[in-house]
Amino acid sequence: MKVLKFGGTSVATPGSIRKVKAIVESQQEPVVVVVSALGGVTDELVRIAALAEAADPAYLDGLAALRERHIAMCEELLGAAQAAALRTSVEALLDELEGICRGVFLLKVLPEKTRNQILSFGERLSSRIVTAAVGNAELYDALDFIRVDDGRVDFAATGELARKHFAGYGPASPVAICPGFIARDKGGDIVTLGRGGSDYSASILAEALDASVLEIWTDVDGFMSADPRIIKTAYVIDELTYEEATELCNFGAKVVYPPTLYPVCRKRIPIRVKNTFNPSAPGTLIRDARPDRQSDRIIKGISSIDNISLITIFATSLMGIIGVDQRIFSALAGEGINVFLVSQSASETGLSIGVRMADAEKACAVLDRTFAVEIAGGGVQSVRREDELAAIAIVGENMRNNCGVAGKLFSILGKNGISIIACAQGASESNISFVVERKYLRKSLNVIHDGFNLSEYKEMNLIICGVGTVGGQLIEQIAQQQERLKQRRNLKINVVGIARSTRGVFDHDGIDLSTWKEALSAGKVLDADGLKEAVLGMNIFNAVFVDCTASESVAAMYEDFFNHGISVVAANKVAASSDYQNYRNLKKTARRRGVKFLFETNAGAGLPIINTINSLRNSGDHIRKIEAVLSGTLNFIFNTISATVPFSETVRQAKEQGYAEPDPRIDLSGKDVIRKLVILSREAGYEVSQEDVEAEPFIPREFFNCTLEEFWQKLPSLDADFEERRLELEKEHMRWRFVATMDEGKFNVALRTIDEHHCFYNLEGSNNIVLLTTDRYHDHPMQIQGYGAGASVTAAGVFADIISIANVSN
């Protein structure tokens, strides 16, 4: 025989009750069916009872709505004659409920007994409706056989009564339908088994009747690796041991009510969690430990309890106080306060306990009373309380066989800027519980789920700032690659924020990249501070801030981002070329925080120059000299200038083709190349700032002191001189190249004339080239050459930096 329990969502609508009917009627062996109240009804009864107690006549509206819902259910499910019979019994129950509520309303008191009675109507109503809906079924009233004594289920009495009621129950019997959640105490009063208690009723019956399995039918495909309402990538666990399930349920996994595990576990009856709305899915099997098919996963699941307080008893030494733990726990138990986490230092100078926030005040008061003498005597300094916390448990019996789980857990959290306020690991080593600030709950669950490979995909959350040519291209490239990365590399890239100088749009679940422009236009208005706050306030995990601006105020945010566990990929050159101490400090902070600061595109667009320099240095090489053409704009200009295209025209074309900076003078002055040389030299190990670079301007100073408009007007005045010099060069088979040089600590940028035998001579279009002379590459320098400008290669370089942070392998 099997026991099947259908939860509130499985009996919420006529459609779902029809599904229940189909599942029950298709069973091959005898089944006992336990049902919850129609979805949401118990909550509604709680509310109605409170209104009545407060003498608020609105309780009547609540009752009227309940009446309407139950009657409509009868009528929609059944034919007219059957509905009329059912309606009579349903109306009788509703009248009784209304009478009790009226009593509460008049007396303005709601004793526990009366409250339980009111709550019992949900299941009493639903079980009658389901009995009528299922073909050939009979109502078995739990009030007749589930017994509670002093707040606990009396298993002996219940077993005896249940077996009596179900004597002779077999394949030929009508299907037994039984209300969950409710029972009677010794005095004959109705009691309830706690919210979610129908699961428990079903387990009690399964044990009493020696069922072969207890099936919990709900609205998800099974027991999941984390709460699916918080973790989008949570998946169904195929098997759990009783111990694992107990740990997860005790820590908030709502899918099974915690006491449920105990009766069935005692008799080794397996539980299967199944989906009423997807009955063919295999669900989750909970039973004794067996060889584990998902054993490569160290942890099975994560659960959490929101809204907790941590109460810490501080003492110079609790050692001298005998039986202190016993006194603490007895005092709290005496007040009915549930403690679900205890953390004590070995020195016994403090003991922290986790309780629900709603219990915290009472807990502090009772502890103050309990230790009044010690507090007065100074042995105990204080009882302090910290609110707005959340507790999280990671669970898996496999943790026992693996070293370093706690280390990994703490490092994952630390890297994401989440600090642990208290922690506890049971001796069974199948659970590590810890407390974090409440605001980090979602992020903590996500980073753990991701970090312990519980997710099918590794997730990465990007905030892209700057949507000009590079940022815009990057978003397009991500949109094109998103699906492939997910399928082939198990990497899910979510763009959770997009911002430009005045606006930003943010969405935890990822912005739809096919409509990002509209979303950004409708986004919120932001200044720099607003942007920083919005990014930090999102509290996202595996976060990367992508800076595609040229803004100093954005570069000034990096340090805060690092300190909050956010990596930075910058196309923006400001930070890496800024004051040397600032650059060092940023690198140091990123390293200390375990996040990345990458800016490969700061020189040579997508070319792997910085990566190469880093690899050489990391393997012990020394960079002696860098010679490079690093300005795509200037190279384009000196490759385009000709008898027919004068100098001023080449500058204009460079601008139009998107190579030049918005103000091309940043290129023409050599400033952009200076910044690039500084960045490369720093990465090569030299302490250098922009002022240390000797620059030889090739355009008169007055061109830089006027407005941009005047500059464009004056520019053609240089054409004749350039043409004259160009003709001379042509005769000598030479070309101009704007060359940056670092030679053992000497830095220079200048427009040079290059003869036809030099490798810079044939550098086409806007290409860049870098020659690295090192201890290993001395006679023939290492050469890196290719497109050095352009939005799409730069965006691709930024993308490559982003992917390198995700660290996905082929």
Ligand code: ADP
């Ligand atoms: P029922 O009405 O069937 O008793 P509940 O609402 O009590 O259903 O429990 C099922 C819900 O529990 C799911 O819809 C899901 O949102 C939530 N839940 C929380 N944690 C988990 C988890 N680890 N696995 C599955 N569901 C979970």
Ligand code: ASP
């Ligand atoms: N109806 C009860 C509740 O909502 C019991 C249950 O659904 O398990 O708590």
Ligand code: MG
């Ligand atoms: Mg439930």
